[in-house]
Amino acid sequence: MLLRLLLLAVVLLAAGPAAAQADIVDASLAGKINESYDNSVAVSGSPLVGLRLGGVQAASGNSVIVAGPPAADNGVCLRVTTRDGRFSAANFYAPAAGVSGELIRVAPLAQEYEPQLSRYPADEVAFRAFASASGNCSPGGAVNLPIFDGDPAEPRQLVVFANGKSQAATASLYETEASEAPAGLAPVATAGCTPAGGSMIAFDLVCKLQLPPGFNGRALLSVEFSDGFSTDRYDYRTLVPHLAAR
Numbered sequence: 001m002l003l004r005l006l007l008l009a010v011v012l013l014a015a016g017p018a019a020a021q022a023d024i025v026d027a028s029l030a031g032k033i034n035e036s037y038d039n040s041v042a043v044s045g046s047p048l049v050g051l052r053l054g055g056v057q058a059a060s061g062n063s064v065i066v067a068g069p070p071a072a073d074n075g076v077c078l079r080v081t082t083r084d085g086r087f088s089a090a091n092f093y094a095p096a097a098g099v100s101g102e103l104i105r106v107a108p109l110a111q112e113y114e115p116q117l118s119r120y121p122a123d124e125v126a127f128r129a130f131a132s133a134s135g136n137c138s139p140g141g142a143v144n145l146p147i148f149d150g151d152p153a154e155p156r157q158l159v160v161f162a163n164g165k166s167q168a169a170t171a172s173l174y175e176t177e178a179s180e181a182p183a184g185l186a187p188v189a190t191a192g193c194t195p196a197g198g199s200m201i202a203f204d205l206v207c208k209l210q211l212p213p214g215f216n217g218r219a220l221l222s223v224e225f226s227d228g229f230s231t232d233r234y235d236y237r238t239l240v241p242h243l244a245a246r
Contacts (some may be wrong), residue, residue: 025101027093035089037113050161051123053146063107067145069131077137092135126161140245156211167225169193171207177218187200216230
């Protein structure tokens with residue numbers, strides 16, 4: 001028991017002051033892990049590939065900390081994708097019945113291919129987490145949950161990893177619980193997306209949104225792509241945890 005408490009203290013300190021002050025609960029993998037590592041890769045089918053709160057740092061071993069989902073959807077679906085597309089995983093994690101927290105630690109991210117995943121730098125791995133009540137990991141309409149890297153220097157930076165397929169893009173965040181931004185509503189943050197660099201197969205853009213002081217709660221993330229002739233916009237319901245306002 002003492003050893004477990006000491007290990008928990010080490011994890012909290014490594015995650016930074018904000019995480020150390022938040023409630024962190026553990027969520028366990030439900031069923032057999034779904035992961036793959038392949039030299040033959042396919043381009044990601046979703047424009048949104050990852051979402052982080054804070055600067056880009058490595059995950060703590062074979063786990064990652066996620067913003068806690070709304071109470072009614074206390075499970076977390078997590079998709080892990082390397083920038084080159086070779087490693088991918090999609091799994092459902094659930095905390096113990098009746099347990100909830102502002103942050104959730106999910107583990108493991110990989111089993112058979114954990115050695116391969118561990119060799120990727122932090123900025124070459126995208127995590128997309130979203131709330132789920134049943135384990136049906138369909139992201140359509142789900143509330144997206146940022147990964148928390150625990151960087152005390154950038155607690156109000158929301159980092160978006162997107163698949164623009166060589167198109168330019170802009171990311172915006174709106175203070176609304178709606179599934180699309182009401183007409184005339186101004187965003188609370190907007191940022192142009194920049195090329196991710198390197199082997200850009202699964203995602204090729206990174207968008208860094210600076211959140212206003214004190215901003216947290218339900219929001220709508222919009223990513224708009226342009227090929228120079230027309231634009232395509234994608235909206236994602238998102239939850240920014242209270243720790244972003246600290």
